[in-house]
Amino acid sequence: MLIPLNRRTLIAGSLALGASGFALPRIALAQASGTRNLLFVLLRGAADGLSMLAPVGDHGLEALRGASLADYDGAPRIGSFFSLHPALTEIAKAAQAGEALFVHAAATAYRERSHFDGQNLLESGGQVPYAAKDGWLNRLVGLMNAAASGEPLRALAIAPSVPLALRGDAPVSSYAPSSLPDASADFIARVGALYESDAELASLWARALETRAMASDDGLRNLRDASANGALVASLMRGERGARIAMIELDGWDTHANQRGAFARQARGLDALLAAYRSGMGDGWRDTIVLVATEFGRTAQLNGTGGTDHGTASTAMALGGGVRGGRVLADWPGLGTNQLYEGRDLAPTTALESVLAGAVAEHLGLDPAQAMARLFPGRSAAPLSGIVRG
Amino acid sequence: MSKVGIALNRFGYGLARGERPPADPEAYLLRQLDTFDPAPRPIAARSATRGKTGEMLQLLRDLRERIQQTGDPAMNEAGVGTMMTEAGMDNQRAAALAALPPEYREKLAEARRVVIDDLAVRVKVAIDGPTPLVERLVHFWSNHFSVSVGKPGTQFEVGPLEFEAIRPNVLGRFSDMLKAAVLHPAMLLYLDQFQSTGPGSRVQQRRRRWANQQGGRGGLNENLAREVLELHTLGAGGGYDQDDVTELARALTGWTVPGIGRVGRFAEDQPSGAAFVALAHEPGARTIMGRRYPAGGPQQALAVLDDLAAHPATARFIATKLARHFAGDTPPPSLITRLEADFRTTGGDLAGLTRTLIASPEAWVPGPVKFRAPFEWFVAAARLTGIEGLEPRRIGRALNELGQSPWRAPSPAGYDDLAASWAAPDLLLRRAELAERMVQAVPADDVIARAEAAFPDTLSDTTRTLLTRAESGRQALALLLVAPEMMRR
Numbered sequence: 001m002l003i004p005l006n007r008r009t010l011i012a013g014s015l016a017l018g019a020s021g022f023a024l025p026r027i028a029l030a031q032a033s034g035t036r037n038l039l040f041v042l043l044r045g046a047a048d049g050l051s052m053l054a055p056v057g058d059h060g061l062e063a064l065r066g067a068s069l070a071d072y073d074g075a076p077r078i079g080s081f082f083s084l085h086p087a088l089t090e091i092a093k094a095a096q097a098g099e100a101l102f103v104h105a106a107a108t109a110y111r112e113r114s115h116f117d118g119q120n121l122l123e124s125g126g127q128v129p130y131a132a133k134d135g136w137l138n139r140l141v142g143l144m145n146a147a148a149s150g151e152p153l154r155a156l157a158i159a160p161s162v163p164l165a166l167r168g169d170a171p172v173s174s175y176a177p178s179s180l181p182d183a184s185a186d187f188i189a190r191v192g193a194l195y196e197s198d199a200e201l202a203s204l205w206a207r208a209l210e211t212r213a214m215a216s217d218d219g220l221r222n223l224r225d226a227s228a229n230g231a232l233v234a235s236l237m238r239g240e241r242g243a244r245i246a247m248i249e250l251d252g253w254d255t256h257a258n259q260r261g262a263f264a265r266q267a268r269g270l271d272a273l274l275a276a277y278r279s280g281m282g283d284g285w286r287d288t289i290v291l292v293a294t295e296f297g298r299t300a301q302l303n304g305t306g307g308t309d310h311g312t313a314s315t316a317m318a319l320g321g322g323v324r325g326g327r328v329l330a331d332w333p334g335l336g337t338n339q340l341y342e343g344r345d346l347a348p349t350t351a352l353e354s355v356l357a358g359a360v361a362e363h364l365g366l367d368p369a370q371a372m373a374r375l376f377p378g379r380s381a382a383p384l385s386g387i388v389r390g
Numbered sequence: 391m392s393k394v395g396i397a398l399n400r401f402g403y404g405l406a407r408g409e410r411p412p413a414d415p416e417a418y419l420l421r422q423l424d425t426f427d428p429a430p431r432p433i434a435a436r437s438a439t440r441g442k443t444g445e446m447l448q449l450l451r452d453l454r455e456r457i458q459q460t461g462d463p464a465m466n467e468a469g470v471g472t473m474m475t476e477a478g479m480d481n482q483r484a485a486a487l488a489a490l491p492p493e494y495r496e497k498l499a500e501a502r503r504v505v506i507d508d509l510a511v512r513v514k515v516a517i518d519g520p521t522p523l524v525e526r527l528v529h530f531w532s533n534h535f536s537v538s539v540g541k542p543g544t545q546f547e548v549g550p551l552e553f554e555a556i557r558p559n560v561l562g563r564f565s566d567m568l569k570a571a572v573l574h575p576a577m578l579l580y581l582d583q584f585q586s587t588g589p590g591s592r593v594q595q596r597r598r599r600w601a602n603q604q605g606g607r608g609g610l611n612e613n614l615a616r617e618v619l620e621l622h623t624l625g626a627g628g629g630y631d632q633d634d635v636t637e638l639a640r641a642l643t644g645w646t647v648p649g650i651g652r653v654g655r656f657a658e659d660q661p662s663g664a665a666f667v668a669l670a671h672e673p674g675a676r677t678i679m680g681r682r683y684p685a686g687g688p689q690q691a692l693a694v695l696d697d698l699a700a701h702p703a704t705a706r707f708i709a710t711k712l713a714r715h716f717a718g719d720t721p722p723p724s725l726i727t728r729l730e731a732d733f734r735t736t737g738g739d740l741a742g743l744t745r746t747l748i749a750s751p752e753a754w755v756p757g758p759v760k761f762r763a764p765f766e767w768f769v770a771a772a773r774l775t776g777i778e779g780l781e782p783r784r785i786g787r788a789l790n791e792l793g794q795s796p797w798r799a800p801s802p803a804g805y806d807d808l809a810a811s812w813a814a815p816d817l818l819l820r821r822a823e824l825a826e827r828m829v830q831a832v833p834a835d836d837v838i839a840r841a842e843a844a845f846p847d848t849l850s851d852t853t854r855t856l857l858t859r860a861e862s863g864r865q866a867l868a869l870l871l872v873a874p875e876m877m878r879r
Binding site for chain 2: 115116129130133157159160161162167173174175176178179180181182183184186187188190191193194195196197198200201204205207208209211212
């Protein structure tokens, strides 16, 4: 078992779904890591885990969410206990194919309710907001570079500037479609010459051009069209020259009012992005893992404006050709008033850091304990195992 | 860099087209402290927006109620329900806006226009102004007291916060700026202070009677109190604890925005543009950072802010930030110590602090010490090209593409002041793209001479050679805009 069973433990979904994976040839890890892809999707604004993956088997849910639960009639089930939000149709298909794994009631070590601090900790991997200056994804790039010889691994932020999670000593590129007209080829060449003897600018310039050349975003003016966006990310990660580690941010999850409609819209966007990404990756999907996480969850009870306020635990997802999916990992805390964290939020029972560290370690062939210590230092929780088919 | 180049670039916004480099760099900087105009014409000429915020908040409240009643998601997409995070307006939102009733649409369009125009005023004053060092300080402090138009309802107030709370105090006392900025309507809205009420206040007592203890909305909100301690005064690790946060939050109750809600008619207008509602104020004495403050209505929060401004941790925090802004991402400890001592000796006299900075050898080290942030680069590029008649909408869009829209920082901490935030591949490419556009309609004569004047004694051979070899004056100017000399200061 992945998580010790006790009376409130529940591991839903068909464990058998993962079984076909055991038949896959075991790839030597050192060799595999060179071609493996990792996409980190950060949902900014605190995505509601109870909407993402509704614990419809919990009798407490009805009292908290009321009429909005009608949305889940006929929605895809993951096991007998959870229903996936009906807008997540493509993710549901991935789950059916055993390629999407969910972790519920997960949270970082952060127990306050500020977006800024929560995101800072989820990105820096630190325990005190603003204490760490680099991000866990950048440290991961550093670990990978140290383990392999040759060219440094390509890492990419799908954003104009580099978000904290990817900031640090290891070189990282950034790219986002903009509405500025492209500079002329002649000008670009001359700027290159201008930077020849300036190491910092030359390196930034080279990475920018390399990334731009790969981007197939004709006509895309910003990062709002979810499907085009997913295709763009795939185009930047495909093939030998593609980025191996990338990150994209989706905001708009701060659903304080009218959550039913707002969440459905957000979920459709996420679903379309991941579907387009998956299809864009083609054969590369086999070697890809997508990790989806948010800074914290939301209040269990709907507020007076049909929304939810800042809470604690939420849902995380891992998707990919090698994921042992079709399951929900959860040490389910329950939704009774006395079971809620501070009487209001879904209580955290799984460390989100363990999920992230465990997933990347298994996927990239790193020592899990070492990955945990380096990416999320000072944690007592052990990295989660069994996320990827071994 | 030469001393003249440092005075122009590290302390200012670079040389403007046609401007003569100063003969005496230090005198040039010091003179600016005497000639700075807090309200130059573009600012004095902007029409008053105070009073519109109450209407705006009422409209947002109505709109939210309509959304709930009709369940029409189109309305929510207009950006009223959640934080608006992008400056650019895309088709989706335009369509959502078009679906709104006309009175809402007009009000939201007006709000958006005010922000665009105010931003253009800020940029125009920075480009044309004769005191670039003080403009830099205005923008430094505006970022220190960061607010964001991403918060619905703040559009009519974000510009005024900079124009009314920062500019008049930029060479005055820190305590005055602190009180003006923290208690400005923009800040009260941005950090939720406007709806914070004391648990023991008459408003709450009444609400409890009515609502039969239903909980729900209202009550104490600690957002502003926490940020005042963490971001505006003492700094993280400045020696405060959760009790100090809660006590400050209690002291701040009653401070709100005029013209809102049912309690509005009890409001007493305050000099900051805010209002004080005694009915919402938590009664009683407070203890903050070991000091006791007797009950005293609006005076209570003012007294606390005065003491926080004078606290040694504040001196250290401000000195560090200022040193980082002018002398490098990792500023020399000797400079921090000197600025800190000056701040404490003068009781936070910001003109004196600036003079001490100018007199500090650490600020004059020859090598470039900072990567120019996008806003700084944009203003410097506009000055160097002499570009005129920039359309307000294009200014906003350009800054958004460059990655740093003023009054839109992603957190109350403001924009980072570190190279790691700005020296990013795609952002660099965007500067090049914009440079090629900016030179299209400006005089492109004497580019080499302009380059020599803007970067005296520091223009590299590579840059000079490439400017000489450019196929046109225009291309040479565009190259100069993205040359290494332009990227750092």
